[in-house]
Amino acid sequence: MGEAAGPAPAKLQISSQLDSEQPLTARAPVTRYYTALVTGDLRSLEVLTDQYHQDVNLVFEITENELEWQVKSQALYGLSGLWALERRWHRSSPLCLAAQHGHTAVLRHLLRRGAHPDLAPGAQGPLHEACRAGHTDCAELLLEHGADPNLRSEQGLAPLHLCTTRHSLGCARLLLRHGAAVDAPSEACGHTALHVAARHGLGAHARLYLRHGARVDARDTRGETALGALCGTAAPGEDSLELCRLLVAHGADVDARDEARRSALHKACGTAHASLARFLLLRGADVNAMDYDGVTPLGLALQSVASHRERRPHLTVQLLLNHGAQRIRPRAFHKVLKSCAAVPEVIEVLFNSYSQIPISQEWAEAVPEEVFQQHQPFYESLFGLAGAVRCLQHLCRSSIRHRLGSRCHRLVPSLPVPRALRDYLLLEPQGEVL
Template structure:
C-alpha cells in the first residue's frame, strides 16, 4: 500500500502525550479505548480522550474471531477513515457507532461534544443507523441534535428510517421525520420505503406515523410490491398484522395490487395460510380467482403449502375461498391434492365436499402414504369407501343449496333460519369423515 496522505496518517500516530505506563493505556491503548466505549465506562473514556488524546473519530478494525471477556470483540488494529478490510469476519467501526449500537447516551454526548463526526460510517452503517437499529431513542436524539443526516444511506442502501424495525423504535422514527427524514425514500436494493418496512414487521403504529407524514400507500418496490403485498405474506399470529391491513385499506390501498409475478395480496395471504388476512381481503372485494404468472390461483397457493402449515389450520382458508366462489380443482387432478395434502385430511375433506359428486379412482389410495393412512385411518376409510357409490342425500342437498347461492355462500348461509350445526355443514366445516 502506498503512503497515506498527511491528514489520514496523523490518525495512525500515537500522541506524544500518551503515557504508556498509565493503567488505561499501557500495552493496548486501542483495547482500553474500545472497552470503555462498548461498556459505557464514561470515566475511563474521559481520561482517554481528554488526558491521553484518543481520537474521537478513530476507526477500529474489529475481529469477531477473538472475543474478549464479557462477550466483547477485540479491536485488532486502528485504521484510517476511508480504508476497509477484506479479511473474513472483520468490520470497521467508530467510537460513535460503538456507543450508539449499545445505547450509551452519556458516552455519545461526551464524544459529540468533542466534535466526533455524526455521519462517519467506515463500516457501512453510521451512528444514526446503529441507534435506530437498537431502538435507542435518546441516542438518536443526540445525533440529530448534532446534525446527523437523517437520510444517510448505509452500504446496503438503507436510510435510518429503514432500520426502525421494532415497536420500540417508534420514538426514533418520530425523531427522524421531525428532523427531515424523507418518508418515501426508497432503499437502493429492494426499492422499499419505510412503509414497506413497517408492513414487513407488522408495525401498525409506525405505518400510521408514516401515512400521516405523506407515505404513498401503494408505493412499489423493485419487485413491484406494495406495503399490502408484503404484509399479506407474513405468518399468521404476528401481532398487529390484521390491524395494519385495515389501516392500509382505510388509506386506499389496492387490495388486488399485483407484484412482478402477478401475485396479489390474496395469493400471499393464502400461501401463508393466514386466514385472518384472507378473510379481510375477500370481504373487501379481492379477486378470489386471480391467476399469477405461474397459473396459480389463491386456492392453489394454500393447497401447495398446506402440508407444511398444518398447525395454522389451512383448511379454514380453503373454506373461505370456496365460500366466496373460488373455482375448484379440475376433478381428474384431485389425486395431486392427495399427494400434497394427504397429511392434512381437513383440507382434503373440505375440498372433496365442495363437489356434488367426484369419481374416486384407485390412484387416490396409492397417492396417500401408508403412515398417513394409519394416522388418519377413520377419515380415509370413509373416503375410499365412497368409490363407485353416490353421495348421500344430505350432501346432495348441500351441494344444490351451495350451487344456488354461488359466491354468496359466505354471507347468505349465515342468514338462513337453521341451527348452527346445519349452517356449519353448509359452509363445509370438516367433520372428520365423509358420507
C-alpha cells in the same frame, strides 16, 4: 458429513486505523478505549480521550473468529461439508459503538469532543445503529448534532429503513421531525418505510408514516405494495388484521399485483392467513385472480398446506370455496392428496365442495402409509366411497351451494336453520365423509 456445531466464542482482536499522517496509538489504550465504549464506562473514556488523547473519530477494525459451515460437495441426498473457523472483520467508530449499545452519556462526551455524527467507516453510521437498536435518546442526540436523517448505509438503507421493532417508534418520530424522507426507497429493493413497517407488522409505525404523507400504494422493485408485503409475511393475529384495515382505509388497492401478477389475496392465502384473506375478500378482492403461472389464491393455499399446518390451512381453503373460488380439476385431486394428506381437514373441505367426484386407486397410492395410519378413520371413510354415490344429505348440500354460488359466505349464515346445519353447508370438517 460433519456434525453441526454451535457458534464459536468470539475472540475479538482490535487494530486501529488512523489517518495516514498520524502514528498508530499504543495497543493497550486502544483496547481499553474499545472496552470503555462497549461497556459505557464514561470515566475511563474521559481519561482515554483527555489524557491519552484517543481520537474520537478513530476507526476500529474488529476481527472475530466464527465457525462457518463449508460445503464440500453436492450429494444426492443433501450437502456434505465441515465446520471451519473463519476470520471475519468489520469496521466501526466510537460513535457507532456507543450508539449501538445505547450509551447516551458516552455518545454526548464523544460529540462534545468533535466526533463526526455521520462518520460511517463500516456498513452503517451511528444513526443507523441507534435506530436499528431502538435507542431513541441516542438518535435524538445525534440528530441534534447534525446527523443526516437520510444518510445511506453500504446497503443503501436510510435510518428510517432500520426502524423494524416496536421500540424504534421514537426513533422514527425523530427522524421525520428532522426531515427524513418518508417515501425514500432503499437502493437494492426499493422498500419504503411503509413497506418495512408492513413486513414487520408495525401498526403504530405505519400510522405515523401515513400521517406524514407516505404513499400507501408505493411499489418496490418487484412491484409489491405495503399491503402485499404485509399479507405475505405477517404472523396471524389481531395486529396484522388491524394494520391491513389501516392500509385499506387509506386507499390501498386490494387487487394490486406485483411483477408476478400476485395480489395481496394470493399472498395471504399462500401463507394461510385466513383472517387477512377474509378481510380482503369482503373488500372485493378477486377470489379467482390468476398470477403469471395461472395459479389462483386457492391454488397457492393448497400448495402451502404442508408448510403452514400450525395455522389451520383448511380455514383458508374453506373460506375461498365459500366465496366462489373455482375448484381444481377432479383429475388433479390426487396431486392435492400428495401434498396435503397430512392435513385431512383440507382434503375433506375440498372433497365436499364437489357434488360427486370419482375416487381412483391413484388416490390411495398418494397417501403415505404413516399418514393413513395416523388419520385412519378419515381415510377409510374417504376411500370407502370408491364406486359409491354420495349420501342424499351431501347432494342436497351441493345443490344449495350451487344455487347460492359465491354468496354462500353471506347467505348461509342468515338461513333459519340450526347452527350445525349452517356449518355443514359451509363445509365445516367433521372428521369423515359420507
